[in-house]
Amino acid sequence: MIPPNYFLILSIILFVLGVIAFFIKKDLLTMFMAVEVMLNATNLAFLSLARSANSIDGQVIVFFIITVAASEAAVGLAIILLVLRQKKTIKTEDIKLMKG
Amino acid sequence: MIEILIVFIKIVCALVWFLLLTLYLTWLERKESAVIQDRIGANRASIFGIRILGLFQPFADAIKMIFKEDFVPAFSRKFLHTLAPFISFFFVAITISAIPFGDSIRIGERTISLQILDFNVGLLFILAMLSLGIYGIILSGWASNNRYTLIGGLRGTAQLISYEVALGLSLIGLIMVFPSLKLSAIVHYQGELIFGFLPKWGIFLQPLGFLVFLFAALAETKRAPFDLPEAESEIIGFFAEYGGLKWGLFMMTDFMEIIVVSTLLTTLFFGGWQVPWMAADGFHWPWGGEWLLSHWLVVVFQVAAFNIKVFFFCWLQILIRWTYPRFRYDQLMDMGWKLLIPLSLVNIVGTGIVMSIL
Amino acid sequence: MGYFLFFLLAALCVGSVLGMIISKNQAYNALFLIPAFASLGGLFGLLEAPFIAVVQIIIYAGAIMVLFIFVIMMINVQKGVPPEKKKWTLYLSFGLAVVLVIELAVALKAAFTLPVSTETLKAGPVNLGRLLFTKYLYPFEITSILIIAALVGAIVLVKKKEQE
Numbered sequence: 001m002i003p004p005n006y007f008l009i010l011s012i013i014l015f016v017l018g019v020i021a022f023f024i025k026k027d028l029l030t031m032f033m034a035v036e037v038m039l040n041a042t043n044l045a046f047l048s049l050a051r052s053a054n055s056i057d058g059q060v061i062v063f064f065i066i067t068v069a070a071s072e073a074a075v076g077l078a079i080i081l082l083v084l085r086q087k088k089t090i091k092t093e094d095i096k097l098m099k100g
Numbered sequence: 101m102i103e104i105l106i107v108f109i110k111i112v113c114a115l116v117w118f119l120l121l122t123l124y125l126t127w128l129e130r131k132e133s134a135v136i137q138d139r140i141g142a143n144r145a146s147i148f149g150i151r152i153l154g155l156f157q158p159f160a161d162a163i164k165m166i167f168k169e170d171f172v173p174a175f176s177r178k179f180l181h182t183l184a185p186f187i188s189f190f191f192v193a194i195t196i197s198a199i200p201f202g203d204s205i206r207i208g209e210r211t212i213s214l215q216i217l218d219f220n221v222g223l224l225f226i227l228a229m230l231s232l233g234i235y236g237i238i239l240s241g242w243a244s245n246n247r248y249t250l251i252g253g254l255r256g257t258a259q260l261i262s263y264e265v266a267l268g269l270s271l272i273g274l275i276m277v278f279p280s281l282k283l284s285a286i287v288h289y290q291g292e293l294i295f296g297f298l299p300k301w302g303i304f305l306q307p308l309g310f311l312v313f314l315f316a317a318l319a320e321t322k323r324a325p326f327d328l329p330e331a332e333s334e335i336i337g338f339f340a341e342y343g344g345l346k347w348g349l350f351m352m353t354d355f356m357e358i359i360v361v362s363t364l365l366t367t368l369f370f371g372g373w374q375v376p377w378m379a380a381d382g383f384h385w386p387w388g389g390e391w392l393l394s395h396w397l398v399v400v401f402q403v404a405a406f407n408i409k410v411f412f413f414c415w416l417q418i419l420i421r422w423t424y425p426r427f428r429y430d431q432l433m434d435m436g437w438k439l440l441i442p443l444s445l446v447n448i449v450g451t452g453i454v455m456s457i458l
Numbered sequence: 459m460g461y462f463l464f465f466l467l468a469a470l471c472v473g474s475v476l477g478m479i480i481s482k483n484q485a486y487n488a489l490f491l492i493p494a495f496a497s498l499g500g501l502f503g504l505l506e507a508p509f510i511a512v513v514q515i516i517i518y519a520g521a522i523m524v525l526f527i528f529v530i531m532m533i534n535v536q537k538g539v540p541p542e543k544k545k546w547t548l549y550l551s552f553g554l555a556v557v558l559v560i561e562l563a564v565a566l567k568a569a570f571t572l573p574v575s576t577e578t579l580k581a582g583p584v585n586l587g588r589l590l591f592t593k594y595l596y597p598f599e600i601t602s603i604l605i606i607a608a609l610v611g612a613i614v615l616v617k618k619k620e621q622e
Contacts (some may be wrong), residue, residue: 002464007505010468012562016555017475023551024479029530030487036522037475037491040498043514047505056585059507060594063586066510066517067601071608073522077529078615084533180489220582224512228499231520235492238524242485242531250531257528261521268516281509281583 007048015041028080028090032073039069110216114196118359123158125355125414130157132415133422168344173244176341180243185342185349188236191229192356198222199363200284202373202402203380206395214373214403215284222283223275226364227268230320234260236353237322237329237338244341252338255429256322256329262436263319269444270312273451274368277305287372291379297386299376302369308447310369312440317361318420319436323354325424328432362413370409373402464504470497488526495519509583 018038025031043062050058084090127142131153134141143154172178202214219225234257241253275281278289292300303310319326330337339350366372377383378401382392393401427435471494478490495518502511590598 002460002504004505006464006468007501008566010471010501012559012566013472014475015562016559017472017479019558020551020555021475021479023554024548025487027484029484029526030478033478033487033491033526036518037478037494040495040518043510044498044501047502047507047510050507051505056507056589057593059510059586060589062502062507062510063513063590064594064597064601066513068604070517070522071605073525074608074612075615077525078612081529081533082615090533220508221512224509224516228512228515228520231516231524232496234520234524235527238527238531239489242527254528254531257524261524261528264521279584 004048004052007044007051011041011044011048014038014044026091026093028083028092028095031092032076032080036069036073039065106212107216110212110214111197114199114201114216115193117201118193118196118356119352121359121410121414122352122355123162125358125418126161126351127155127158128414129355129418129421130154132418136419136422162348165345165348170345171343173246173341175245177243177245180239181341182346184236184240184243185339185346185353186236187239188233188353189349189356191233191236192353192360195226195229195360196363198225198283199367200287200372201406202399205399213284214399218282218284221281223271223281223286223368226283226360227264227271230360231260231264233353236350240342240350241338244338246341248335249338249340251335252329252331252340255331255335256338259319259322259326259328259432259436262433263316263440266312266436266440266444267316267320269441270309270316270447271368272444273306273309273447274302276448276451276455278302283367283372287367287374290371291374293377293386299371299374301371301374306369306447306451308443308450310365312444312447313369314365315435316440317364318417319432321354321357321361321417323358323417323421325420325427326432327426328429331426358414358417359410361417362410365413366406366409371405373406375401375405378402460504464501467497467500467504470494471501485527485530488523488530491526492519492523495523509586 015038018034018041021034021037022031025034043065046058046062046065050056050062080090083095087095089095130142133139141154142157143151145151145154145156145160147156172181197216198219200213200215200218204211204213206212237256237260238253241249241251241256244250274286278286280286280289286302290299290301294300294304298304322329330339339347342350375383377385378398380395380398382390382398384390474490474492474494474497478487478494481487481490496515499511499515499519502514
């Protein structure tokens with residue numbers, strides 16, 4: 001059996017990669033995907049901790065996270081479509097309504 | 101070592117069964133449509149002048165497909181264009197690994213179950229693989245770089261995603277009745293009897309769930325009356341830019357989906373390999389009396405029962421495909437979201453109420 | 459065997475996320491994430507969470523990413539902007555990432571000596587369901603409200619206003 005800390009280290013790597021992707025990408029869609037990567041990294045961390053603590057409560061939390069991620073994706077994509085329809089772009093540097 | 105060999109043999113047998121049935125479904129489709137339209141149908145392919153109803157036609161088709169030019173459009177995304185049919189094919193072909201073809205065989209000391217992999221969550225595994233198969237459609241539609249294929253791909257994706265919800269929800273009632281996600285366990289539960297004579301098959305316990313599942317599964321196969329992704333009279337469909345063997349893979353995927361849906365219908369709602377009133381040692385008639393059989397005969401009966409049920413549903417699906425006209429797109433979406441999903445929810449609530457009363 | 463699978467899936471996962479970071483086309487970004495999420499499903503399976511693994515594949519790889527790709531193909535992708543513009547955000551992000559790694563490593567120093575329980579986890583769907591409907595009943599019900607809200611919200615947001 002593989003020790004759970006391997007998975008935990010992998011989840012750290014994934015989370016960091018998600019953060020990097022979130023910062024260097026310039027369009028809303030890809031940034032949104034980076035958020036999904038981070039969410040998945042946390043899922044992996046939860047599951048490995050659940051495995052190490054030998055309880056399945058962690059799995060229940062992951063179940064909730066996946067549900068929330070699904071509804072978040074639906075609403076987020078709807079918002080992105082709306083932004084695209086009104087601003088004709090989804091690049092973050094062109095969306096500067098608050099910048100004055 | 102011998103375990104690996106056994107698994108290998110099982111995989112080979114299942115794939116041979118799957119592919120042969122796929123080949124002969126093309127023949128069945130041609131013949132059945134011919135009968136429906138008062139034609140004769142494919143009957144010319146022959147080996148040494150022997151025709152037997154055109155039974156060699158699938159092999160002739162296969163040879164033709166293999167030797168056709170493998171055309172890739174100039175402006176397509178080449179890698180994805182090539183990858184797409186294989187994705188479609190792979191994710192349908194892999195579902196066969198979770199289907200139980202029969203109970204187990206005893207050879208000497210060893211018991212071999214007639215199922216490649218008995219997953220703990222086999223039912224969900226099949227649904228997962230079918231949902232991954234969507235990528236084949238959307239990738240082929242997009243990578244061909246053609247408006248018509250893109251429309252076909254988008255239509256297909258929207259349709260499959262919508263009907264997947266109904267497909268999943270319709271099975272919840274079934275899982276409530278047969279409390280397991282393991283396909284072998286679901287089949288074993290269906291071996292019991294209700295009132296002492298009626299086999300406890302899914303269809304008798306979940307008639308509404310069966311109907312919803314049937315319609316959602318028909319939509320998942322993307323054939324008429326749900327063939328909007330292809331719609332040969334309007335947009336030709338997501339594989340318009342394919343030729344030769346790659347197009348053949350898409351066509352085979354279509355037929356394999358029919359078989360997968362049939363095996364699922366059989367396994368979940370019609371008792372899988374269960375023969376009514378047959379236990380592990382032979383028949384026990386509900387009106388008394390019994391007919392004891394040897395172990396091997398029982399296995400033969402079980403596998404034959406499974407195959408007959410699967411053939412029946414393949415035949416039924418082809419019949420439906422050649423009988424009904426295509427839906428309009430809004431009718432399709434209305435049926436998925438406003439009819440099938442509410443019905444499956446009603447089914448869940450109804451099942452819950454009945455189960456809490458009993 | 460287990461280690462081999464783990465490293466294979468981990469490499470696939472990290473590799474495809476890296477590919478997503480490097481590639482400039484939105485559609486390819488989304489396509490790169492599919493193997494990442496699917497291999498994560500496999501990793502969940504290795505952690506003795508078969509139900510969550512399958513749910514991950516159905517929902518993440520099979521539904522959420524399909525939605526992303528659907529939207530990308532619907533809005534006709536443009537090529538991503540070259541990263542020359544505003545390069546300082548790139549350096550900032552790498553700096554932040556390094557800080558984050560250090561922070562996480564410090565916080566999870568305990569993780570490297572995580573206790574390993576050798577008992578098998580009873581993580582079948584039955585146990586998970588029992589826990590969902592007893593201890594976590596209220597969160598479960600609240601997620602159902604959340605899903606309804608998301609469903610209605612998405613429809614209201616995207617629906618075109620009818621002409622008066």
